[in-house]
Amino acid sequence: MSINQKDLEQGLSAYKKSRKKNLLRMVLLSAAGIAVFLLVWQLVVQFKLVNVRNLPAPTKVMETLIYKISNRNPDGNTLGTNIVASLQVALSGFFLALVIGIPLGLFMGWFTPVDKFVRPVFELLRPVPPIAWIPVVVVFVGIDLKAKATIIFLSVFVPCVINSYTGIKLTKRTLINVAKTFGAGNFETFVKVGIPSAMPMVFTGVRTALGGAWSTLVAAEMLAAKAGLGYMLQVGRNVARADIVVAGMVAISVLGALMALALGILEKRVLKWKLER
Amino acid sequence: MERQTDNRPVKVEVRDLTKKFGDLLVLDNLNFTIKKNEFVCVVGPTGCGKTTFLNVLTRIHEPTEGDLYIDGQPADPGRHSISFVFQEPSAFPWLTVEENIAFGLKVKKLGKSEIRKRVEQIISLMGLERYRKSYPRELSVSVVQRVIIGRSFAMQPDLLLMDEPYGQMDVKVRFYLEDEVIRLWKELGSTVVFITHNIEEAVYLAERVIILTNKPATIKEEVFIDLPHPRDITDPKFIDYRNYITDKIKWW
CATH class of the missing domain: 1.20.5 (Single alpha-helices involved in coiled-coils or other helix-helix interfaces)
Known part of the structure; x- marks a missing residue:
């Protein structure tokens, strides 16, 4: 044949x-x-x-969204300003947590002394929900962008550390042995075998963290914000404008979905060895 | 079964090699030498300590007593090049075929052009051109295993150790891969120690077969296989060798 x-x-x-x-x-x-x-x-x-005053129709929400593009009522900002404000908070907290959390998790997972040193503190702080940090953050950081970003940071940091840690712990012994028998030292093995092997778990962590970042956003913007989607949502509630509340929710969900999409595209590139081509 | 004089220089010398795990004696005072460019198979009953034997040779475990010398120097993965083909799949899933082959060469910090040259040599010797940009998950188990074997030969190691690399292959693929290993060995002049529990495979490949006893493992006998490659498994002499070694393993 x-x-x-x-x-x-x-x-x-x-x-x-x-x-x-x-x-x-x-x-x-x-x-x-x-x-x-x-x-x-x-x-x-x-x-x-249902009561129409409480639940606006999608057409009404759409109308409000379009109206908000150029109008500042009732929260004092256009939709664009609010989006930029929220993105600033969310992204700065998010990226800072990635930059610190992922390497920390990887180092903890690979180097036992780092693990023994950091782990107890991490395990103690881990169960505290990000929102519970708000009073502490207000005292130490204040109420500006830095403070809000700190709250987001705390919500993203934990899943990043845990997933990087678990990911690198799951590195196959055989692959480590291959590198070692070729003469690679511990640090070279960490870089060339440990890190790439942990990447799928790291991405899972980042994806979980992204969801966490957006859901914490509204809470973070309770801190004396002057702009932001969470803030717009609060104002909408205070002035009993359900359409503003739902429009804010829609904006958050669309932004969240777009970021998840961007992350998905990045993941497909980095992990192309793992995914269907 | 002795063999006529072999003028090749000694490459590897194993002297008084003993390995204990706590009170468990696994390797008991092994002594033998391997000539440069020799192909040696190690056979022994299941659980006799074959894999421990290899792990000690590669320094994954330190020997309890005795040592392994390469060109007269105690073996050292930093100085000597020892390559290992593991029993389990060991291709790096995030590297393409050519990157996998280049991995060890990069660890050894060879020059770019030398790495390129050796990777190309292995790819063309093994006919892997079509797969050079593929990732392991896109390939069949046997192709991946060939990549791993290519990766080890690319190192042009002082000593190449293979631990039942074809354990998971079916018979047809196995013969094909065995022929390929012989071709690589002859072409590149490597010194190979090949561990297997398959006696037919040992007789098919080896110039010399080292038979280990049950645990604690000592050398029961060394058999020189005086047949030219490629070998014919239906040749009566081949069958004699096979039966002889089988008896040695069965009988104690």
Whole structure:
């Protein structure tokens, strides 16, 4: 039995075509899911199944969002200003936590003395929810951007450390031995074997942390904010404008989803050895 | 079964090698030498300490007594180049085929052009051109195992140790890979110690077979296989060797 190169190539291109078609179908299905969700929401409001004052229709939310693009009412900022303010808080806290948390977790997982030294303190601080830090943060850091970023930092830091730690601990003994028998020292083995092998877990941690960062945002913006999506949401609540509240929620969810998407793209690049190509 | 004079210089000398784990004596006073460019197979009953034997040779474990000398010097992974093909899959999943082959060469800090040259040599010797940019998960188990073996030969090691590298392969793939290992060995002039529990494999590959006893392992006998490569497993002489070694392992 001989394998014909031409047949193989034809088969491959047919397979790729069918995969593309399948992908398109899946995307359409997801879009349909969102459409149905919005439709149900619209109908619920339209037929007054709930109090309209409490739940604005998606069309109303859309209207508010468009209105907020150029208007400062009622919270004193346009939507753009709020988004920039929130992103500043979320991203600075988030990236700082990645830059400190991931290396710390990796070092703890690989070098026992670092582990023994850091772990007890880490285990003590770990169960404290990020929001519980707010009073302490206010006292030590104040109430500005730094303070809010610190709260986000605390919520992102923990999953980053834990996942990096676990990821590098799971490095296969055989792979470590391969590097060692080739003459690599402990630090070189850490860099060339430990770190790449931990990457999938690190990314899982970052993804968990990203969700945490956004959910902590609103709480962080309770700290005497003058702008931000969380702040806009608070003001909306205070002046009983449900549409503003929901518009803020929508903005947070879209931003969160976009960041998750960006992270997904980065992950696909870094972990291309692991994912379907 | 003795062999006519072998003029090759001694590459590796194992002197009074003993390994204990606590009170458990695993290797008991092993003494033998390996000539430069020789292909030696080590066989022994399951659980006799074959893998411990290899782990001591590569310094993953330190010997309790005795030592291993390469070119007259105590073996040292920093100074000598010792390559190991493990029983378990050991390709780095995040590296492509060519990066995997280059891994050890980079650890040894060879020049870029030398690394390039050796990687190309291995890729072309093993016919891996099509797979050079592939990741291990995109390849079959046997191709990945070939990459690992290529990676070890690329080091042009003083000593290449292989621990049942084909344990998980089926018979057909096995013969193919065994022929390939012989080709690499001849082409690159490496010194190889190959551990297996498969006697047919040992007779097919080795110039000399070292038979270990049950734990604590000592050398029961050394058998020179005086047959030219490639060998024919249906050759009566081949079968004689195989039966002889099988008896030695069964009988104590």
